[in-house]
Amino acid sequence: MADLEIKSVSKSFGSVEVLKDINLKINSGEFVVFVGPSGCGKSTLLRMITGLEAETSGDILIDGKRVNGVDPARRGTAMVFQSYALYPHMTVAENMGFGLKMAGETKAAIRDKVEQAAATLRLEKLLERRPGQLSGGQKQRVAIGRAIVRNPKVFLFDEPLSNLDAELRVQMRAELIELHRRLGTTMIFVTHDQVEAMTLADRIVVMNAGVVQQYGRPLDLYDDPDNRFVGGFIGSPKMNFLEASVAEATPDHVVLDKIAGSDRSLRLPFSGFDRSIKQVAIGIRPEHVSLGAGAADEIPLAVSFAEELGDVTYVHGKLPAGSPVTIRSDKTRYGGKESGNMALDPSGIRLFDPDGRRLRGNGS
Amino acid sequence: MSASAASSTNATTGSAMIADLWTWRILKWVVAICVAIVAVFPIWWMINVVFADPGVPVSINPRLYPTSLHSGLSKIYTILAETEYLRAYFITIAYALLTILGVLFIGSMAAFEFALFEFPGKRVLFGMVMLSLMVPTVVTIIPTYLLVAELGWLNSMQGLVVPGLASAFGLFMLVQFMRSLPMEMIEAARLDGASHFKIYWYIALPLSKNAMVTLAILTFMRTWGNFAWPLIVAPKPEVYTVGQVVGLFNAPYSHQTVDVVMTANLLAVVPPLIFFLIFQRKIVEGIAMSGTKG
Numbered sequence: 001m002a003d004l005e006i007k008s009v010s011k012s013f014g015s016v017e018v019l020k021d022i023n024l025k026i027n028s029g030e031f032v033v034f035v036g037p038s039g040c041g042k043s044t045l046l047r048m049i050t051g052l053e054a055e056t057s058g059d060i061l062i063d064g065k066r067v068n069g070v071d072p073a074r075r076g077t078a079m080v081f082q083s084y085a086l087y088p089h090m091t092v093a094e095n096m097g098f099g100l101k102m103a104g105e106t107k108a109a110i111r112d113k114v115e116q117a118a119a120t121l122r123l124e125k126l127l128e129r130r131p132g133q134l135s136g137g138q139k140q141r142v143a144i145g146r147a148i149v150r151n152p153k154v155f156l157f158d159e160p161l162s163n164l165d166a167e168l169r170v171q172m173r174a175e176l177i178e179l180h181r182r183l184g185t186t187m188i189f190v191t192h193d194q195v196e197a198m199t200l201a202d203r204i205v206v207m208n209a210g211v212v213q214q215y216g217r218p219l220d221l222y223d224d225p226d227n228r229f230v231g232g233f234i235g236s237p238k239m240n241f242l243e244a245s246v247a248e249a250t251p252d253h254v255v256l257d258k259i260a261g262s263d264r265s266l267r268l269p270f271s272g273f274d275r276s277i278k279q280v281a282i283g284i285r286p287e288h289v290s291l292g293a294g295a296a297d298e299i300p301l302a303v304s305f306a307e308e309l310g311d312v313t314y315v316h317g318k319l320p321a322g323s324p325v326t327i328r329s330d331k332t333r334y335g336g337k338e339s340g341n342m343a344l345d346p347s348g349i350r351l352f353d354p355d356g357r358r359l360r361g362n363g364s
Numbered sequence: 365m366s367a368s369a370a371s372s373t374n375a376t377t378g379s380a381m382i383a384d385l386w387t388w389r390i391l392k393w394v395v396a397i398c399v400a401i402v403a404v405f406p407i408w409w410m411i412n413v414v415f416a417d418p419g420v421p422v423s424i425n426p427r428l429y430p431t432s433l434h435s436g437l438s439k440i441y442t443i444l445a446e447t448e449y450l451r452a453y454f455i456t457i458a459y460a461l462l463t464i465l466g467v468l469f470i471g472s473m474a475a476f477e478f479a480l481f482e483f484p485g486k487r488v489l490f491g492m493v494m495l496s497l498m499v500p501t502v503v504t505i506i507p508t509y510l511l512v513a514e515l516g517w518l519n520s521m522q523g524l525v526v527p528g529l530a531s532a533f534g535l536f537m538l539v540q541f542m543r544s545l546p547m548e549m550i551e552a553a554r555l556d557g558a559s560h561f562k563i564y565w566y567i568a569l570p571l572s573k574n575a576m577v578t579l580a581i582l583t584f585m586r587t588w589g590n591f592a593w594p595l596i597v598a599p600k601p602e603v604y605t606v607g608q609v610v611g612l613f614n615a616p617y618s619h620q621t622v623d624v625v626m627t628a629n630l631l632a633v634v635p636p637l638i639f640f641l642i643f644q645r646k647i648v649e650g651i652a653m654s655g656t657k658g
Contacts, residue, residue: 083546083548087571099557103557
């Protein structure tokens with residue numbers, strides 16, 4: 001178990017800056033997930049923690065000790081790669097014991113540790129097999145086993161579930177949570193799948209274009225995003241964004257009109273709204289939008305299609321300005337209507353300025 | 365009526381197609397057999413001449429089958445016992461094996477660096493090595509000879525072996541192969557605490573086994589059949605290779621009868637033939653992989 005601190009870390013490849021001034025503090029024993037779209041720099045950050053990439057500037061501290069320039073094998077980190085990177089010419093036992101062999105441990109000690117890790121991961125019967133004879137899930141477990149035997153302070157996972165099928169992925173997620181509970185080690189997990197992030201993480205780091213967008217507990221990110229990117233990235237289906245004009249701003253209210261190209265207006269409680277902002281985006285999740293009964297403040301909607309999943313139904317449509325919208329409409333059957341109205345639940349509304357920054361009222 | 369006519373037309377077209385297929389198949393076999401005969405006949409003729417009754421030369425009484433096993437074996441025994449052939453055999457095997465080991469060791473270490481790591485001047489260096497592939501051996505043979513002579517390595521095993529160790533072709537082949545090794549595996553080994561050399565030894569080398577076997581075979585064939593270099597660098601009869609000894613048998617004033625010369629030739633062919641029969645699939649793969657005969 002170890003604390004991990006990343007201080008003002010930047011990374012450039014030539015003239016391309018892929019990570020910009022990253023600051024993070026990960027507590028001992030935490031399960032932190034780095035999530036973001038492809039190319040956001042999350043894997044590069046992971047590789048820098050483990051020492052496979054050098055920092056352009058900034059410091060990385062493990063248990064308070066600066067590890068910049070320290071050999072990857074001596075940092076006390078272990079990594080599980082996306083492709084598992086098992087050595088195909090070695091048996092499972094040799095794969096798992098390779099790190100110990102390199103560390104000069106005796107054969108008996110290697111065997112003991114490998115058998116112990118194999119028991120933890122239910123790999124006892126596979127120890128003499130080669131990676132080519134294993135299924136995807138088994139390979140995954142061997143890769144984790146290889147990391148476990150080294151008894152690292154920090155576990156690093158680089159999109160390890162992305163090569164598995166959907167069912168196995170769910171199973172491996174549960175196994176990882178269980179493993180974390182049992183080992184209690186600090187774990188950092190990289191993924192581009194926000195569902196994976198939400199289900200695994202104690203805390204999530206949302207990244208985009210080399211910048212940490214927000215760092216917090218999964219539901220905090222879901223309910224209280226710092227910016228439009230986080231709001232849109234976390235949650236499935238995505239948060240709806242409706243453009244609106246600011247008609248009036250009083251000390252404790254803001255009135256929005258021309259919502260999503262309609263002539264509807266909305267009065268929201270909001271203390272201290274910045275009057276210089278004339279245009280905002282309303283962020284609202286599908287569960288806070290409902291199909292309306294035709295009240296005057298509802299927004300007209302052209303229904304595109306519906307997804308009836310059994311427990312939930314999502315209705316997808318287009319608003320007058322052409323922007324798409326998703327409505328969660330549980331326990332109803334889509335009657336084939338092509339137009340309708342939608343009503344917004346004001347408690348679920350989050351406002352964003354034209355630059356995508358979250359607008360928060362004073363004291364909220 | 366018209367339906368039956370149509371079906372009979374269909375049947376005729378079908379049988380014509382089948383006949384076409386058969387003609388094509390038979391033609392292919394005929395061509396393949398002809399090529400095989402052209403390739404195998406010289407070797408068969410060699411066997412035929414060696415295993416012939418004494419006093420009944422094949423040239424006088426041509427036939428396509430051997431007539432005396434005993435006569436052939438006694439000729440082989442005579443050559444091995446009464447000439448320096450056996451010593452040449454050992455020298456050539458040592459020459460081939462040492463060259464193979466050296467080429468594999470040096471080539472794989474260089475390929476490991478070129479294929480998997482970045483270092484200053486990598487492209488220029490690799491370009492130079494590749495350029496050297498375009499220079500014919502005949503052009504470099506004299507400067508290499510002078511260098512070897514300067515080192516005092518004439519008529520020695522190191523004189524035979526060392527100049528052949530830096531194989532540009534071997535490096536090229538191994539680089540191509542090692543480039544396909546997943547970088548994540550190399551990184552995993554680094555995380556496992558393997559040093560640079562241990563990554564090469566425990567990971568890159570075992571994973572390149574196929575390419576190494578192919579290179580070993582191609583190097584064997586090149587070395588065993590090498591005539592020019594041993595001829596100029598090891599002119600002393602004590603260090604003759606098989607190629608040179610066979611050359612002596614074939615020389616205009618060798619005073620040997622055709623059947624004895626053929627026996628010497630046959631003995632020279634046997635090791636590559638055994639090698640080929642064991643590794644034929646690998647050799648074909650290797651030639652396909654390298655795009656050249658080596």
